[in-house]
Amino acid sequence: MTVASATTLECRNLRVRAGDKVILEDVSFGIRSGESLMVIGPNGSGKTTLLHALLALVSAAAGDILWNGRPVQSLTRRELARLAAFMPQLPETPTGFTVFEYVLTARYARRGSWGRYTAEDHKKTEAALELTAMTAFRDRPVSTLSGGERQKTQLAAAVAQETPFLLLDEPAAFLDYHHQVEIMALVERLRQERNLSVVMVTHDLNIPFLDGARVLALKNGRTLFYGMVTDLPSQLSMLEQLYDTPFRLIHTSDSEGWFIHPVFTGPGGSSP
Amino acid sequence: MKRLIITGLLATAVLLLTPWWGAESLHWSVLGDYQSQTPAGVIFWQIRIPRTLAAFLAGSALAVAGMAFQAYFRNPLATPYTLGVSSGAAVGAALAIRLGIPALIPLFPSTAVFGFLGAMGCTLLLYGLTRMRGGFSTPVLLLTGVALSFLLSSLLLAIQYTASLHDAYRLLRWMMGGVGMVGYEAVLTMLPFVLIGMIALGLMSEALDLLSVGEQTAMTRGVDVNRLNRILFFIVSLMIGGVVSVCGPIGFVGIMVPHTCRLLFGFRHRVLFPVVALSGGMLLTLCDAVARTVIAPAELPVGVVTALIGGPFFLFLVLTGHASDRPSGR
Numbered sequence: 001m002t003v004a005s006a007t008t009l010e011c012r013n014l015r016v017r018a019g020d021k022v023i024l025e026d027v028s029f030g031i032r033s034g035e036s037l038m039v040i041g042p043n044g045s046g047k048t049t050l051l052h053a054l055l056a057l058v059s060a061a062a063g064d065i066l067w068n069g070r071p072v073q074s075l076t077r078r079e080l081a082r083l084a085a086f087m088p089q090l091p092e093t094p095t096g097f098t099v100f101e102y103v104l105t106a107r108y109a110r111r112g113s114w115g116r117y118t119a120e121d122h123k124k125t126e127a128a129l130e131l132t133a134m135t136a137f138r139d140r141p142v143s144t145l146s147g148g149e150r151q152k153t154q155l156a157a158a159v160a161q162e163t164p165f166l167l168l169d170e171p172a173a174f175l176d177y178h179h180q181v182e183i184m185a186l187v188e189r190l191r192q193e194r195n196l197s198v199v200m201v202t203h204d205l206n207i208p209f210l211d212g213a214r215v216l217a218l219k220n221g222r223t224l225f226y227g228m229v230t231d232l233p234s235q236l237s238m239l240e241q242l243y244d245t246p247f248r249l250i251h252t253s254d255s256e257g258w259f260i261h262p263v264f265t266g267p268g269g270s271s272p
Numbered sequence: 273m274k275r276l277i278i279t280g281l282l283a284t285a286v287l288l289l290t291p292w293w294g295a296e297s298l299h300w301s302v303l304g305d306y307q308s309q310t311p312a313g314v315i316f317w318q319i320r321i322p323r324t325l326a327a328f329l330a331g332s333a334l335a336v337a338g339m340a341f342q343a344y345f346r347n348p349l350a351t352p353y354t355l356g357v358s359s360g361a362a363v364g365a366a367l368a369i370r371l372g373i374p375a376l377i378p379l380f381p382s383t384a385v386f387g388f389l390g391a392m393g394c395t396l397l398l399y400g401l402t403r404m405r406g407g408f409s410t411p412v413l414l415l416t417g418v419a420l421s422f423l424l425s426s427l428l429l430a431i432q433y434t435a436s437l438h439d440a441y442r443l444l445r446w447m448m449g450g451v452g453m454v455g456y457e458a459v460l461t462m463l464p465f466v467l468i469g470m471i472a473l474g475l476m477s478e479a480l481d482l483l484s485v486g487e488q489t490a491m492t493r494g495v496d497v498n499r500l501n502r503i504l505f506f507i508v509s510l511m512i513g514g515v516v517s518v519c520g521p522i523g524f525v526g527i528m529v530p531h532t533c534r535l536l537f538g539f540r541h542r543v544l545f546p547v548v549a550l551s552g553g554m555l556l557t558l559c560d561a562v563a564r565t566v567i568a569p570a571e572l573p574v575g576v577v578t579a580l581i582g583g584p585f586f587l588f589l590v591l592t593g594h595a596s597d598r599p600s601g602r
Contacts, residue, residue, distance in 0.1 A: 055492055081494030092486025095346065096539035105482050109494030115478050116542070161493065 007033040007068050007083065007164045009054070009197070014063035016046070016053050016221075023049045024221045026063075031214065033164045036191060036198040038229060040205065041218035042243055047201040048089065050218070051167050054199070055086055081109035084165040085158035089173060089201075091150070093143055099153050100138045103128055106157035128160035132186060148179030155186060166190065168200040205232060205239070205247075205260045217242050233258050275537060276546055283550040287328060290561040291320040295568040318455060325459045327451040327560040327574070328553035330519045331529075333466040333511045335552020338526020339533075339544065340473055340508055343484040344501070345413060348534075348589055351526035352512045355417030357394045358523070359424035361509075361516035364390020366431045366443055368517075381517070384461055388513025394420060395505045449522035449575020451560050458518045465514025469507045470549065476500065477541035484539065522575045524582020525552055531589065 009031050016024040024046045031037050039047045052058045054065055056072045065072040067083050075083075085106070094102045104117055104125045112118040129135045132152045137145065142153055151171065158166055171187065172180040184207060190196050198213075207229075215232060217225040217239075225238045232239070239247045239260065246263040292298060298312050298320075305313025338351040345355075352358050364386035367373075373382040398420060402413045432443045451458070473480075479500050482490035491497050515522075529552040530544070537547050559578050564571040 057488060057491060077491055077496045078494040081492060084492075086492040088488065092489050094485040094489075094539075096534060097481075097485070098538075101481075101538070101540055102485070105478070105485065105489075106493055108478055108482055111478065115475055117478070 007197075008066070009084075009165060009199070010064070010066040010069075011050075011054070012064040012066070014050075014053060014065065015061045016049055016058055017061045022221055024053065024218075027216075027218070027221075027223055028063075029214065029216050029226060031197055031199070033197050034195045036200070036213040038207070038213055038215045039199065039201045039218065040203070040215060040242070041224070045218040046221040047218055048169055049221075051086065051169055051199065051201060054167060055084060056080060078109045081161065081163070083163055084167050085161040085163045086167045087151075087154045087158050087169065087171055089169040091154050095143060097142055098139050099134060099142055099145070099156075100125060100129065102142050102153060103134075103157045103160050106160040110162060124162065125160050128156045131159055131190075132156040148175050148182070151175060151179065151183055152186075155183060159190065164195075165197045165199065168198065168202075170201055170203065172202075172204065232260060236260070276543070279547050279550045283328075283554050286554045286557050287324060290557050291316060291324050293561045293565050294320060295564065295571075322456045322459055323451055323453070323560065324557055325456075326453065326462065326519070327557040329459060329462050329466055330451060330515045330522065331525055331556025331559075332549040332553040333462070333469065333515045334522060334525040334556070335529035335548045336470060336473055336545065337508045337511045338552075339530035339541070339548045340480065340504055341526070342530055343480045343541065344504055346484055346486070347413070348527065348531045349414060349586070350417070352391070352508060353521065353523045353526050354414070354421075355394075355398055356420035356424055357391050357398070357509070357512055358516050358521035359421050359428065360394025361387040361391035361513045362447060362521045363424050363427050363431070364388070364393075364513065365517040366428055366447075369443060369446075370431050370435050370439060380464075381461055383517040384465065384514050386513075387517030388465070388510055391509035391513040391516070392506070394424070395509050399501075399505065445573070446520040448573035449520040449578070450563070450573040451519050451556070452564070452571065452574075453518070462514050462518050465510050469511035469514075472503065472507045474545055476503070477545055480541040481539070484541075520573075520575060522556070522578055524578045524585065525556055527589070528582055528585050529555055 011027060011029050014024055014027040015022065027046075027050065029037060039050060041047055049058060053060055054072070056065075056075070059073070067075060067080070072080070097105075104121065106128075107117055107121040107124060111121055126135070129138060132155050134149070134152050134156050137149060137153070142150065145153060155171070166187070168187065172183050175183065187198060187200075191198050200207075213229045215225070215227060215229050216223065219242050224242050225235060227235075233249050236247050236249060243262070246265065247260050248263050250259040250261055252258065294315070296312070296315055298316055302310075302312045302316040306317045307313075334353075338353070341351050341355070341357075342348050344350075365383040367390075368382040368386035373386065375382050376385060398413075398416060401416045428443075428447065432440050432447075435443060479490070479495045482493055482495050483497070483500065487497050490500075530548050533544055533548045533551055537543055556574065556578070559581070560574045562572075563574045563577045566572060
């Protein structure tokens, strides 16, 4: 199920406004299928708005968003839904739908003639549930699931949508460590097996995979840094400026790995 | 599938049996009297049969329109009747009666056309008002609907008050809701409105599923939400306008039927749609049979019967929490 032709996503000098307020200003990046992007920055820096703009959920005041070279505003919803699946931070809760029925709706843009879901759509939905280990929850109403199970249902839907791009807005927020690891491992597996491009808004600077991923740091809607994730260890002062919090680099014992950790400064003095 | 067949059989049974109920008991031999002018033949073929068909058609349309609005507004209380769209249609149709506007389009009586325009105007107003403050919230939506209903009801009263005695009585009787009209004309008037609406909504089943989850989800999965909204509003207005102009504003069918069907058949509109259409037809046909037999030889307006069942049902929804935006959400 790899995507045949290379797909590209390019964002050029994007500006998004909400009324008079500028939410994003002069944001640019470009990735092709298989490449990934981490979007970091403090709360309110425009990260979610960036994802929304890429999906034409908000319109740009200036600049271009190009999917395969085509401006996003010229794509139909259906075309866009075949390019990118979206996992919002706070998904709308489907009332009444079972997990299977909900994941099946992700096949909307690929369903057969007469608008019906075909046997293939059902097969792909089952496969997505299998992959995310949600088969056991197949007939449970989504509204009865725990936070982690719901997030996996969202991911199953994104898988069933069969897109070369996966746009994730803090997929592991609110989850316990087990589900955080599970979700992230799944995302990484998808990325490798299906050559997916992942665009992920995150507050986790230490995601141990996303090889060769780029990182875009936003502050007050402007680009503070755009480079490779592997550059981050040398960017501690940038990170301090980004979050108004000092960071330090911790090397792991095998000397390959590293962690970036905020320095706890507070009434009790410096770091623990 | 099995449940759909059972619903279909039940609906057929209701259609076959209810024409026999009424003030006048009929012998089965009237079946052969469809061309003769015997009293029994006329009662059966010219009154009971068209009346049963009208009730079924109107009930289906009201239930399906209710289902579409419930999906769109993601709330079981948000139906064309509760949000004032039926009142909008009623004002349009009443204006056409009061002003004696002749049919502008051949085959479509002016009441139906003005009923549609009234419903459409009301729907657009509702949409505009609830969107004005960026994204609708359920309380704002329902309150706007209630306010619109009040406004339109007083408009209706004003139209009625200024009408001649004869027109006023006609308007009053029609406003109570009923399918007691004689002949097939009423059925034929509603048929194109209802048929177009049914076909269009039937084709939108999968999109309605996504819309009932949420607009953002619908958009990111490939639904052109803006276009869908426009079509949906147009279709629902068409159906409500057509039905209300003939039968008057009949309430609560659009709330009770789709909500009960969702509890029994699940939330997928591909499955839900035919069951809702059949059950809505059944409910109104049965209510009408009750309306014309319970105080025979006089009869109640069917709107009174549906309101008597529907009022408590509405309260039940409110009190059990089914009416909240996301019943078991976070």
